[in-house]
C-alpha cells in the first residue's frame with residue numbers, strides 16, 4: 001500500500017500541474033487573438049465592397065466568432081485530467097483540444113478516441129494507465145488534484161497519489177441553480193452511453209440521479225465532435241420537460257465548447273409558440289391522447305365558422321348558383337386523396353369555375369367559350385371575396401380556436417371523446433386564452449394537417465408559407481402577452497433535425513411523441529427516461545406512439561446503475577415509494593452516505609405553516625446550496641404566498657415548486673409539504689412523490705397533516 005501523500009507533496013503536485021495549465025492557457029490566448037484578428041480582418045474585407053467579398057466576410061466572421069465563443073465557453077476548468085501511462089507518457093485531457101506552435105498535442109479533447117481510456121480504464125482493467133488524475137480548478141487556478149491509482153504494480157516508486165478519488169469529492173459539492181458538466185468524472189458505464197454510435201435510437205435508462213441527463217448532454221457534445229458537419233448543419237434538438245429545467249441545463253453544453261445545440265422545453269418545440277403553463281392532469285390526459293389526432297383531422301376538413309353556404313353569379317344570360325350541397329361536394333373533392341387543406345388552395349378557383357361552367361346554358365356565353373368565362377371569374381372581385389371567405393388560408397391557431405365552440409367540438413369529437421372529456425377541454429380553454437404546454441402538440445398536428453400554401457401562390461411578402469400563426473391578427477387584437485406567444489411559425493419544411501435528444505421521455509404523451517416524431521423523421525435519437533418517474537397515466541398508448549415516432553429505427557439500450565445524487569439514506573427511503581408506485585422499478589445504488597436519515601413530521605393543521613418555516617430554516621442552516629419546498633400543484637401558489645415573507649430572506653436559494661416542476665432538478669435540501677396531497681392529486685401521484693423525494697442531495701424533511709403515505713410505506 002502506497003502512503004498517503006503529505007500536504008507538502010500535494011502542494012508540489014498542484015504547483016507542477018499549474019505550470020502545465022498556464023502553458024495551455026497561454027496557447028489558448030494566442031488562439032483567441034488569432035480568431036479576434038480574423039473577425040477584424042473579415043470586417044475590413046467587407047469594405048472592398050463587391051458581393052463576393054461580403055460573402056467571404058460573412059463566412060470568415062462566422063467561423064472565427066464561433067471559434068471565439070467556443071474558446072471563451074471552454075475557458076473555466078479547461079484542463080481537467082491527466083493520464084500517466086505505463087510507458088511513462090503523460091497525456092492531458094481537456095474540454096477542447098489544444099496544440100502548441102509546433103502542432104504537438106498539448107491537450108486532448110475529451111471526446112477524441114485518445115481520451116476514451118481516461119473514462120474506460122479501471123483498476124481491474126487498467127488498459128495501460130497507471131494513474132488517472134483529475135485536476136480541480138477555479139477559473140485558471142488549479143486548486144486540487146484527485147488521483148486514482150489503477151495499476152500499482154507498474155507505478156514508478158516516486159509516483160505520488162493524492163486524494164480519495166475525484167468522484168466522491170465532486171459529488172459532495174453544494175448544488176447551485178445550474179447543472180454542471182461532469183466531464184472530469186464520467187464513469188465507465190456512462191462513457192459507453194455517451195460514445196455509442198449515432199445510428200438509430202440510443203435509449204438511456206436508469207433510476208433517479210444516475211446521470212441520464214448529464215450523460216445525454218455530453219453525448220450531444222460528443223456527436224457534434226465526431227460528425228460536426230452533419231450535426232451542425234442538420235441541427236441537434238434537445239427537448240426537456242420545462243423552462244425551469246432548460247435553464248437548469250443550459251450551461252452544460254457551452255461549458256463543453258458547444259454552442260450550436262437547440263434547447264427547447266416541450267412548450268417551445270413549435271417555432272413561434274411559447275407555452276409554460278400546464279393543464280391539470282385530467283385535461284392533460286385528454287389533450288395528450290392519441291384520439292385527439294382524429295378529432296383534429298375532422299376539424300381541418302370542416303367549413304370555417306363564418307364560411308358562406310352559397311355562391312351566385314350572373315353571367316351573360318345565366319344565373320349560376322352553387323348551393324350548400326354543391327359546395328360540400330366540392331370541398332370533399334378538393335380534399336380527396338388526403339390532400340391538405342392549404343395545399344389545395346391553388347385549385348379552389350379552378351374547381352369553382354368548372355362547377356359553375358357546367359351550369360352555363362345561355363347561347364352568348366356558350367359562344368364566347370369557357371376560356372373567356374374563366375378569365376372573367378379569375379379576376380372578378382365577387383369570386384375573390386367568395387374564395388377568401390369559403391376557403392381562407394388557415395393557420396393552426398385558427399383551427400385550434402374553432403374547438404372552443406361546444407357544438408363544433410361535439411361534432412369533431414363524436415365517438416372519440418366522451419361528454420365529460422369534451423367538457424374538460426372546453427373548460428380549460430374557457431379558463432385561459434393562452435396556449436398551454438399540452439396545446440402545443442395539437443397546434444403542431446394542425447400545422448401538418450393543414451399543410452402550407454405552395455410558395456408560388458402565397459401572397460406573403462416575406463414568402464413565408466401561409467399556414468402560419470396569425471401574427472398580424474394577434475397584433476391586431478393587441479393582447480400583448482398573446483402577441484408575444486403567437487408569432488408566425490417557420491415552415492414545416494424547417495422542422496427536421498439531424499439528431500433529436502429527449503429527456504424525461506417517460507412523461508411524453510402520444511401527441512407529444514407525434515410532435516417530436518415529425519422533427520426526428522430522418523434523424524438519429526437519444527431517448528432518456530425512467531418509467532418509475534412517469535406522470536403520463538397510460539403507458540401502453542405512449543409506448544405505441546413512441547414506436548411510431550421511431551418508425552422501426554434500430555434501438556441500442558444502455559442502463560445506468562449508480563445514483564450519484566441522493567445520499568444512500570435518502571434514496572433507501574425513496575426506493576420504498578418507488579416500489580409502491582410501479583410494479584418493477586429500476587432501482588439504482590446510491591454511493592454516498594451522510595449518516596443523516598430523512599425526517600418526517602406529522603402536525604396539526606394549525607401548525608403546518610410554522611413547521612414548514614422551521615424545517616426550511618433548519619435545512620438552510622445546514623446546507624450551503626439550494627433548498628426546494630415542494631407541494632401538490634393545487635396548493636403551490638397559496639403556499640408560495642404564505643411563505644413569501646419568510647423565504648424572501650433567503651433570496652434565490654429557496655424556491656417553492658410543485659411536484660411536476662421538480663422533474664430533472666436537484667437541491668441540497670428538500671422540504672415536502674403535505675405528501676398525501678401529492679399522491680392523491682393524480683393517477684401518477686405516487687410516481688410524482690418518488691420524483692420529489694429523489695431531488696435532495698443531502699437533507700430531506702416532510703411536513704404534513706396526515707400520515708397515510710407513511711403508513712402505506714411501512715405496511
Ligand SMILES: Nc1ncnc2c1ncn2[C@@H]1O[C@H](COP(=O)(O)OP(=O)(O)OP(=O)(O)O)[C@@H](O)[C@H]1O
Nearest residue numbers: 182185186187208209210211212213214564565664
Ligand atoms: N460521473 C459523474 N460525476 C460527477 N457527478 C455526476 C456524475 N454522473 C452524474 N453526476 C451528478 O449526479 C446528479 C444527477 O445527474 P442527472 O440529473 O443527470 O441524473 P438523472 O438520471 O437525469 O436524474 P433524474 O432521472 O432523477 O432526473 C447531477 O448532479 C450530476 O452532475
